[in-house]
Amino acid sequence: MKQENVWKTYSEEQTAELENLMSAYKAFLDAGKTERECVREAVRLARARGYVSLEEAQKAGRKLAAGDKIYAVCMNKTLALFHIGERPLREGMRILGAHIDSPRLDLKQHPLYEDTGLAYLDTHYYGGVKKYQWVTIPLAIHGIVAKKDGTTVEICIGEQADDPVVFISDLLIHLAAEQMEKKARVVIEGENLDVLIGSRPLVQAGEAAADASGAEGGAAQESAGTAACPSNGAGEPEKAQNRTQDETQDKASDEAREKAQKEAVKANILAILKEKYDIEEEDFLSAELEIVPADRARDCGLDRSMIMAYGQDDRVCGYTSLAAQLDTQTQAYTCCCLLVDKEEIGSVGATGMQSRFFENTVAELMECAGQYSELELRRCLSASRMLSSDVSAAYDPLYASCFEKKNSAYFGKGLVFNKYTGSRGKSGSNDANAEYMAAIRAMLEKHQVAFQTAELGRVDVGGGGTIAYISALYGMEVIDSGVAVLNMHAPMEVTSKADVYEAYKGYRAFLQEA
DSSP: OOOOOGGGGOOHHHHHHHHHHHHHHHHHHHHOSSHHHHHHHHHHHHHHTTOEEHHHHHHHTOOOOTTOEEEEEETTTEEEEEEOOSSOGGGOEEEEEEEOOOOEEEEEEEEEEEETTEEEEEEEEESSOOGGGGSSSOEEEEEEEEOTTSOEEEEEESOSTTSOOBBOOOOOGGGOTTGGGSOTTTSSOGGGOOEEEEOOOOOOTTHHHHHHHHHHHHHHHHHHHHHHSOTTSTTHHHHHHHHHHHHHHHHHHHHHHHHHHTTHHHHHHHHHHHHHHOOOGGGGGGEEEEEEEOOOOEEESTTOOEEEETTHHHHHHHHHHHHHHHHOOOOSSEEEEEEEBOGGGTSOSTTBTTSSHHHHHHHHHHHHTTOOOHHHHHHHHHHOEEEEEOOEEBOOGGGGGGOOGGGOBOTTSOEEEESOOEETTTBTOOOOOHHHHHHHHHHHHHTTOOEEEOOSSSTTTOEEOOSHHHHHTTTOEEEEEEOEEESTTSSSEEEEHHHHHHHHHHHHHHHHHO
């Protein structure tokens, strides 16, 4: 099947709507470079559209009814939004699910150290990365530091125009003969992804003045000693003794100064952190600090047809799902937008899709609507339909051998559907039903949404997974959908504006029709 490039079909009105959506999308990317920041920004947007927290509704004793808008947050990293529909919840929901974590570098719990007058932060990479892509580029520090007194301090360094940035060094080409012989996966070792953050030593108050006065005093003492020395040499033993004492004192002074200046660059960094954020080295033990690219989201291409930004896997699906949810009026079925954490490392933990957060929240929602029982909860989840929204690999002619042209995703061809992901023999995939795919096709054609189907590369070349198989455990219909991406998992990823727009249209149509 040959599909037309969707750019050719847009009217002026559609193009204007597309660009407005892209402006909002880029702003979301810049405001949400971590999962915590994404949740905070999504909640801000949701509250502006009338959503209230589940806790607020419960405290007010509200009985939820059609038209109510509710959200719930898990540990500031996962978010579920619900727009209550006209039908009972036991008949199921229409769910848009995406993840909002992205590959990055995380600080270790003992990150700060000094080596030969340079201060570093020790890191551990998060998710699948090509480590060599992270060196020599401007990086920013985002996250929070939780202190023992219960307060938290937010850190964001490197995003403002006058902020400093940090970076990871690489070996100069002139000395890299041995390095260049290594395989790409080890040309930069994981333990060498340490971030350089400073080189200026701390100067203690009065230290410079003391050094200067000490030099002057020594010169005066030497001059005075020479003048007092008898010309006949009778005072030589006394002079030698004094010299020995002076040398001993100088040595002790040098040792003390060396001890005081040891790790002076690290001490200066700690002094800066103390002054600006009132945190100490020990506070790193309870910190979540992430190293991310400092670049902002930007139009890409001379025709401005693309967006280049960090974290589009999978915030491109997260934002378009959120925008569709916020723009949807009350429907027959309850609409849900689920933005989760930890997908890049297996959807584990309390904020990953494998946790009970979503199931527990739906139970609380049903209780507030006067519809809860364990059986009704099971009926609700199994009767639901979901788009597991995650990015797909865009066909790249520079690496054509990794793709199979008939079953690849292309820029400008619209929303991508992957009937299955996984690797090798579909391992780890959901593999959606043909009947569900047929229903999706009919819905998209009705709403004139451009779409395409794809696999993630050639068979046996690699593979990947999403949250689809986890949701499918409830018995609901699930299929993977998303946006084609170039440079996936690189510090800066690229999408087509047209595909982002079609994803938004497709998600909105799903909430209205599925």
